[in-house]
Amino acid sequence: MRDLTVDEIARLGALPAEADEPFHMTEEAFRVLYERTARSLWAYLARMTGDARLADDLLQETYYRFLKSSATLESDDHRKNYLFRIATNVAHDARRSSRADGADNSDVRAPGDVAELAARRVDVGRALARMKPRDRALVWLAYVNGSSHKEIADTLGLKPSSIKLMLFRARRRLAALLHEGSR
Amino acid sequence: MMDALDDADALEIERALREDHEGLCHAAHLPDAGLVWWRATIRARADAARIAEHPIAVAHSIAGACVVALACALGALAWRTMPELILQNAVPLVAALALCLLVAPLAVILALAKD
Structure with missing residues (x-):
């Protein structure tokens, strides 16, 4: 602007x-x-x-x-x-x-004063950055905001019935990326 | 077995994301709510002014086009009714037309500058 x-x-x-x-x-x-x-x-x-x-x-x-x-x-x-x-x-x-x-x-x-926490946050940040934007939003809304499937569907403009499977896949992907990053 | 692994993943992800969220929230340097409100107000006013000015700009354009069309029509009429007179006074008429073309934009600029 x-x-x-x-x-x-x-x-x-x-x-x-x-x-x-x-x-x-x-x-x-x-x-x-x-x-x-x-x-x-x-x-x-x-x-x-x-x-x-x-x-x-x-x-x-x-x-x-x-x-x-x-x-x-x-x-x-x-x-x-x-x-x-x-x-x-x-x-x-x-x-x-x-x-x-x-x-x-x-x-x-990667703000913060505790090195380990900061490193962990960077890991999470990097892992999230490697995910698809929609998957990133899905896991964040579900696990950080604690949103219901319906709320997530409303926020992202998706069908509520498809959230469960999409969230499952996104979570798998993030877990794999986090494990990959911690090796 | 797969379910247990999946639950463990879910727990780990939830913990990692919450830690990440807390760290980001803790470190965020956010502007004051009043500043965000003020900026939004200024922008809303600017948008409102832009929207309000749009029809005025359109009206100016239409008025300008009408003036040009009228001048052309008058010129054509004059040429049809008294071509000899125009040909005899061609130099002063062209000079007057050129002067008008020079003065008109200057007048518009001065008028807008006063506003």
Whole structure:
């Protein structure tokens, strides 16, 4: 996204009153949702893209799309699942555009202060990076988020009946990659 | 036997992924919610302004095309009704037309700069 100039921001400040509240939720409600979901969402984006810096940008994009959407979401769980669905699409778009640019997103940041844990995370990061994007999302949603098969299907746009088998295969693949990496 | 192996895999994967997730969450340097909200607001306004300006740009284009068409029609009418007069005053007419072509874009630029 192009950065706005100071002039453009000043001009936007002079827009009519209906532009003051462009979203379906208040800032206070957004803060609560953000505190509850941002870390988990960032971790998901970081692993889906394999690029921590890109995840920073995509986090902003995900919340922007969420705020602009007109979907009616009854509970916090619905909102969280919807956020992850948007994040999946955003990561997919980023992957497509980086493929078009020929960019290399292999910058997997391995933060942390305990060397062993960091090494393990790098292993997991590398193993996930070698999986298909859909399989990566499947195992993450199932084992990190604890999503049900139906929720996973909703998030990834798949049939709920096919999740069990796909998850089984993805898990096998990840296990093999982790074992391969630990040898 | 296969089921037991599979369960062991599932447990190991769950543990590895959760550790990975916790480590990433712990190390994430996230912007403040207020900053994310502010950026989203600015972008929403920019998008709204862009959408609002689109019909104006279209109207300007249509108006410009109409003016050019009208000028051509008037020119053709004048040529049909009094060609001798036009031929006699060809040089001043061409000069006036060239002046208009030069001045019109400048006027548009100045008007937009004032906005």
